[in-house]
Structure formats: C-alpha cells, structure tokens
Amino acid sequence: MLAGMDDSFQATIDADGRxxxxxxxxxxxxxxxxxxxxxxxxxxxxxxxxxxxxxxxxPSLRRxxxxxxxxxxxxxxxxxxxxxxxxxGVDRADLLDLLHSxxxxxxxxxxxxxxxxxxxxxxxxxxxxxxxxxxxxxxxCSYGPYARAMVRVCKEESFHQRQGFEILYTLCNGTxxxxxxxxxxxxxxxxxxxxxxxxxxxASTHSEQSMAWGIKRHSNDELRQRFVDMTVPQADVLGIxxxxxxxxxxxxxGHYSFTEPDYxxxxxxxxxxxxxxxxxxxxxxxxxxxxxxxxxxxxxxxEKQTLKEGAA
Amino acid sequence: MNDLFTYTLRLGDDALISAQRTAEWIAAAPQLxxxxxxxxxxxxxxxxARSLLQYAGQVEGDGRTEDDLAxxxxxxxxxxxxxxxxxxxxxxxxxxxxxxxxxxxxxxYEELRNSPDEMLAGVAGxxxxxxxxxxxxxxxxxxxxxxxxxxxxxxxxxGLEAFWPYTAEMFESDELVRRLAVAVDPSTLQDExxxxxxxxxxxxxxxxxxxxxxxxxxxxxxxxxxxxxxxxELQHVARSHPGATW
Amino acid sequence: xxxxxxxxxxxSRRGLSHTHVGSLHAPDATMAxxxxxxxxxxxxxxxxxxxxxxxxxxxxxxxEKDEFFDPAADKVYRxxxxxxxxxxxxHL
Numbered sequence: 001m002l003a004g005m006d007d008s009f010q011a012t013i014d015a016d017g018r019x020x021x022x023x024x025x026x027x028x029x030x031x032x033x034x035x036x037x038x039x040x041x042x043x044x045x046x047x048x049x050x051x052x053x054x055x056x057x058x059p060s061l062r063r064x065x066x067x068x069x070x071x072x073x074x075x076x077x078x079x080x081x082x083x084x085x086x087x088x089g090v091d092r093a094d095l096l097d098l099l100h101s102x103x104x105x106x107x108x109x110x111x112x113x114x115x116x117x118x119x120x121x122x123x124x125x126x127x128x129x130x131x132x133x134x135x136x137x138x139x140x141c142s143y144g145p146y147a148r149a150m151v152r153v154c155k156e157e158s159f160h161q162r163q164g165f166e167i168l169y170t171l172c173n174g175t176x177x178x179x180x181x182x183x184x185x186x187x188x189x190x191x192x193x194x195x196x197x198x199x200x201x202x203a204s205t206h207s208e209q210s211m212a213w214g215i216k217r218h219s220n221d222e223l224r225q226r227f228v229d230m231t232v233p234q235a236d237v238l239g240i241x242x243x244x245x246x247x248x249x250x251x252x253x254g255h256y257s258f259t260e261p262d263y264x265x266x267x268x269x270x271x272x273x274x275x276x277x278x279x280x281x282x283x284x285x286x287x288x289x290x291x292x293x294x295x296x297x298x299x300x301x302x303e304k305q306t307l308k309e310g311a312a
Numbered sequence: 313m314n315d316l317f318t319y320t321l322r323l324g325d326d327a328l329i330s331a332q333r334t335a336e337w338i339a340a341a342p343q344l345x346x347x348x349x350x351x352x353x354x355x356x357x358x359x360x361a362r363s364l365l366q367y368a369g370q371v372e373g374d375g376r377t378e379d380d381l382a383x384x385x386x387x388x389x390x391x392x393x394x395x396x397x398x399x400x401x402x403x404x405x406x407x408x409x410x411x412x413x414x415x416x417x418x419x420x421y422e423e424l425r426n427s428p429d430e431m432l433a434g435v436a437g438x439x440x441x442x443x444x445x446x447x448x449x450x451x452x453x454x455x456x457x458x459x460x461x462x463x464x465x466x467x468x469x470x471g472l473e474a475f476w477p478y479t480a481e482m483f484e485s486d487e488l489v490r491r492l493a494v495a496v497d498p499s500t501l502q503d504e505x506x507x508x509x510x511x512x513x514x515x516x517x518x519x520x521x522x523x524x525x526x527x528x529x530x531x532x533x534x535x536x537x538x539x540x541x542x543x544x545e546l547q548h549v550a551r552s553h554p555g556a557t558w
Numbered sequence: 559x560x561x562x563x564x565x566x567x568x569x570s571r572r573g574l575s576h577t578h579v580g581s582l583h584a585p586d587a588t589m590a591x592x593x594x595x596x597x598x599x600x601x602x603x604x605x606x607x608x609x610x611x612x613x614x615x616x617x618x619x620x621x622e623k624d625e626f627f628d629p630a631a632d633k634v635y636r637x638x639x640x641x642x643x644x645x646x647x648x649h650l
Binding site for chain 1: 328335336338340342344346347348351352354355358359361362365379382383402403404456457459461464545546548549550553555558
Binding site: 343345348349352448449452456 | 561582583584585588589592593596597600
C-alpha cells in the first residue's frame with residue numbers, strides 16, 4: 001500500500017464520502033467488499049428457488065403474476081450486485097464458481113423449505129422485511145457502486161414486503177384452514193428470520209473493521225431489535241401469534257424484549273446442515289451446467305459474426 | 313353454445329398454459345439474464361391469459377371469474393393448442409416452441425386488433441407489441457443455437473422437429489371461427505407464418521422440418537397426457553380450499 | 559472470457575441524457591441490448607438504451623484519486639490491485 005493513500009481513503013470515509021472503483025483502497029477493504037457484495041448477490045439468486053417453488057401452484061392468477069415478478073426482480077438484483085462486485089476487479093464467472101464450489105456463501109435463510117402457500121407470504125413479510133432492515137443502511141455504504149446498486153434494489157423491493165403481508169392478511173381473514181396455514185408459517189419462519197441478522201454482537205468477529213470502513217453502519221443486535229419492534233405490531237394486525245413465550249413490550253424502553261434465537265441452529269445451517277443446503281446448491285449448479293452448451297453456442301455465434309464482419 | 317365464449321377461451325387457454333410452461337424456466341435458465349427475459353415473456357403471456365379469461369367469464373354470463381376458469385375446469389374443458397402444453401425440453405426445444413407459437417400469436421393479434429369486438433381488439437392491441445418481442449427473442453436464440461456449436465445445432469434441429477407435428481393445429485379452421493364475425497380465422501395466417509418461420513430456420517443453418525403427421529384435438533378438449541399433470545400442479549392449492557379467497 | 563462485460567446507459571425520459579445504470583454480460587451487442595432492456599427498463603416504452611463493451615471505454619477521472627497511476631487515459635475499472643482471483647483462495 002502506498003504512503004498517503006491510506007490517509008485520503010480514510011479521510012473520504014470519515015467525511016461520509018464515496019470510494020469509487022478507481023480510488024486506491026486497502027486490500028482488506030477491497031476483499032471484504034468483494035466477499036460481502038458477492039454473497040449478497042448469491043443470496044438473491046439462491047433466494048429465487050424457495051419462492052420459485054410456488055409459482056406453478058400459486059392459488060390465483062394475480063398471485064402467480066405477482067410472484068413471478070418478485071422472483072424475476074431477485075434475478076435482476078443478483079445482476080446489479082454482481083455488476084457492483086465486478087467493479088472491484090473480479091469476474092462474475094469466478095464468483096459463480098466460488099458459490100458453486102461452496103467457497104462463498106449465501107444467506108442461510110434460503111436453506112429452509114417453503115412447505116405451504118402461506119410460506120410465500122411469510123417470506124415476503126419476514127425475510128424481505130429483515131432484508132430491508134439490513135439493506136436500507138447499505139444505501140449509504142462507503143463504496144459507490146454498492147451503494148448505488150442498493151438504492152436501485154431498495155426501490156424495487158418496496159412491493160416485495162407489502163405483497164407478502166397482503167398474502168398473509170388475506171389468509172388470516174379467510175377460512176379456518178387458511179388462518180391455520182398462516183400461523184404455521186409464522187411458527188416456522190420467525191426464528192430463522194431473526195437469525196438473518198447474524199450472530200449476536202458479542203460473537204461477531206468482523207464488525208468493528210467493517211464499521212470503520214463504512215461498510216457496516218449498524219450492529220447485528222441493533223438491526224435485530226429494529227426488526228422485532230417493526231414486525232410484532234404487524235403480527236398483531238394479522239391476528240397471528242409470534243412463537244416466543246418471552247415476548248413482551250417494555251413500556252420504559254419502548255422496545256420489545258424477546259427471546260434470542262438458538263444460534264446453534266444458525267451455525268449448523270451455515271456449516272451446511274440446514275434442511276435445503278444441498279438441494280439449493282445442486283439446483284443452482286445444475287442450471288449452470290445444463291446451460292453451458294447454450295453459453296458456448298452464443299459465444300461461438302458471436303465469434304463467427306465477428307469473423308464475417310472482418311472479412312466483409 | 314356461446315361462440316364468443318368458446319373462441320375467447322381458446323386464446324386465453326393458449327396463453328395460460330404457455331405461461332405455466334414458460335415460468336418453469338425461472339431459476340433454471342442458462343444465465344441470469346435469461347431468467348429475467350423468460351420471466352418477462354411468462355408475465356406477458358399470463359397477462360394476456362388473465363384479460364382473455366376475465367372477458368370469457370363475462371361473455372359467458374354465469375359469474376365465472378378468471379380464477380374459476382383457470383382452477384376449476386377439468387382437462388377436457390381446456391381448449392388450448394397441444395403445442396402449448398408440451399414439456400419444455402431443453403433450452404433449444406423451448407426456443408423452437410416459442411418461435412412457432414409467438415410467430416402465430418403475432419400474426420393472430422395483428423389481425424385481431426381490427427376486430428369489431430372492442431375487448432378483443434384491445435387485448436390484441438396491447439399483446440401484439442409484447443409478442444413481437446417474444447418472436448425476436450426466440451429468433452435471436454434459434455439463430456445462435458442453430459449456428460453456434462455442433463452440439464447446439466444438433467439440439468436446435470431436434471427441437472424444431474420435435475414440435476413440428478404440433479404446428480398445423482394452430483391454423484385449423486372450423487365452423488365456429490367462420491361464423492363468428494369478430495374472430496380471426498387462423499387458416500388465413502398459415503402461409504405467412506410458414507414464410508417467416510422458414511426464413512429464420514434457413515438463416516440458422518438448420519434444415520426445414522419435413523412434413524409429417526400433424527396432431528390435433530386441443531380445440532375440442534382432447535389433449536396429450538401432459539396437460540393432466542400440468543393442471544394438477546396448477547390447480548392443487550386452489551382446489552384444496554374451494555371457495556377461499558387468496 | 560466467454561461472455562464480455564457491457565456497460566449500460568439509459569435515457570429514461572425525453573429531455574434527459576443517458577446515464578450509467580450498471581453492467582451486464584452478453585455474448586454480443588444484439589443480446590446485450592435486449593438484456594439491458596429486460597434488466598434495466600422492465601419493458602418501459604420510450605426509453606433509449608446504449609450498450610458499450612467495457613473494454614471499449616476509455617476513462618479518466620481527475621477527481622478520483624489516481625495520482626498513483628499513469629495519469630493518461632485508462633480503463634474504466636483500473637485498480638492497482640486488479641488481478642485474477644487464484645483458485646482455492648479462501649474468503650477472497
């Protein structure tokens with residue numbers, strides 16, 4: 001690292017400015033960003049699977065259309081994020097290889113199965129809700145291309161959470177069976193959603209440096225608390241019960257106190273032992289491998305055209 | 313029997329069943345850009361289906377909604393072309409299917425835009441722009457796969473031939489389309505369709521499929537075995553909770 | 559590299575100029591344009607799209623900290639530590 005570079009880099013960060021691709025930056029900053037952005041992108045594309053699972057069975061044509069648009073948005077978000085990562089000097093094909101070989105990860109929430117139609121509502125409401133809590137601060141991340149990609153993502157995501165809530169609201173005001181379906185989905189998705197914010201602050205290793213670099217703006221526990229405070233009143237509106245016996249509103253603090261999730265489960269899922277880890281990755285790898293001959297054909301065609309133009 | 317209802321159902325079922333098959337590519341396409349593109353195409357097809365099925369229900373006059381028609385009819389009551397319900401196969405197969413079907417739809421909607429029936433004309437007016445894009449998308453891929461590598465050429469040829477025996481059905485004329493003034497008689501579209509499709513096939517370096525036996529029956533509700541499975545998946549949740557709102 | 563990188567510029571409305579919205583991969587210009595339409599405009603009408611091969615862009619940005627590089631015009635994503643990620647590198 002060159003002398004003086006460190007000063008102007010940190011000065012920009014401290015002034016809440018933006019670092020752009022051509023700026024000098026510490027190795028660690030670049031590597032941390034590549035990993036974070038890539039894993040965010042991987043999460044978007046793996047996330048297409050649990051929801052894509054229900055497109056063919058959506059119980060009304062309007063719901064089918066909304067779900068298709070949502071899953072398609074996720075593909076688009078993956079594309080924006082891979083593009084942002086590429087500004088740091090990596091290639092999307094290499095990042096995909098790292099995903100496929102298990103060397104880079106994606107959000108552990110997508111290793112859970114979608115078992116009923118209500119799960120689609122729960123994912124929109126809880127998972128997208130948690131993602132929004134995580135993502136809005138990233139719109140002010142110090143790295144320009146990532147911040148800009150996040151602004152675009154957040155704009156498009158505004159309808160994702162609403163549609164999930166609307167699905168559940170309809171179920172909760174429907175038949176007994178529908179209401180039971182909604183409660184069951186909340187029972188299964190509540191704890192994994194809390195785990196989306198990562199381990200507790202006391203156990204989180206990289207946070208301090210990421211905060212100093214303007215990549216991380218708030219702590220895991222802060223964001224988790226924010227999510228709980230937003231979400232519990234919404235559950236009340238739906239008329240379903242959060243599966244936490246210890247959940248209480250604290251008049252003094254104005255926050256909900258809640259039971260911490262069992263982080264042992266999070267560690268198992270991150271290690272590869274969640275219900276759907278192998279399936280999610282296998283599906284993704286198969287799509288990629290099945291598509292190889294298509295990509296090769298497109299490249300071959302492009303080359304033939306170039307040769308033809310050259311000869312003309 | 314209500315002619316306009318039946319005719320609208322044919323077009324609506326074509327679009328609905330096609331949308332169901334197109335959507336199967338989401339999260340399974342050869343590259344992310346294609347997940348997005350096929351998502352668009354599927355949404356267009358589904359949008360056409362919804363408009364047409366809604367209208368069909370109104371025309372029938374029994375209070376049936378788009379969802380009643382999509383989720384609570386049995387196989388023998390669906391009037392889509394057999395081509396639409398066939399499994400996607402590999403990517404080349406799907407592009408062959410899209411080339412055949414979207415080219416037909418484009419010619420159909422271009423004529424239907426001038427229908428004295430305002431609703432059909434309106435749906436067609438919007439759809440014709442969407443379907444022009446579908447034709448373009450299929451064309452770009454048929455060219456690239458036909459004139460790409462040896463493997464892609466082989467697969468593209470196989471796709472074009474696999475669906476060829478289901479193409480004549482698109483242009484079947486019958487008493488109904490002849491007596492229904494607002495309808496487009498699809499037999500009038502066949503020559504132009506063939507000219508357009510063959511031009512793409514020729515340019516792709518694939519061979520024109522040889523004439524073969526042509527399957528039919530979809531317009532009378534006689535389908536392939538594939539439709540049953542497709543509908544079982546499509547309808548299962550809705551049918552498990554009859555009368556429920558989603 | 560099988561699929562080149564393209565930069566995408568969009569004019570979202572008449573009266574505005576094209577702005578850079580991001581990048582994508584495509585085998586050729588025709589597909590790049592179509593992909594850009596799908597990914598960055600979601601079927602909006604009346605929009606203008608430019609796609610440019612990233613390798614065709616020549617860049618210079620006096621405000622950005624490039625006094626440590628050759629000040630002459632350079633590639634758009636030029637970075638001092640630009641390199642291919644070697645196989646088996648953990649956590650990048």
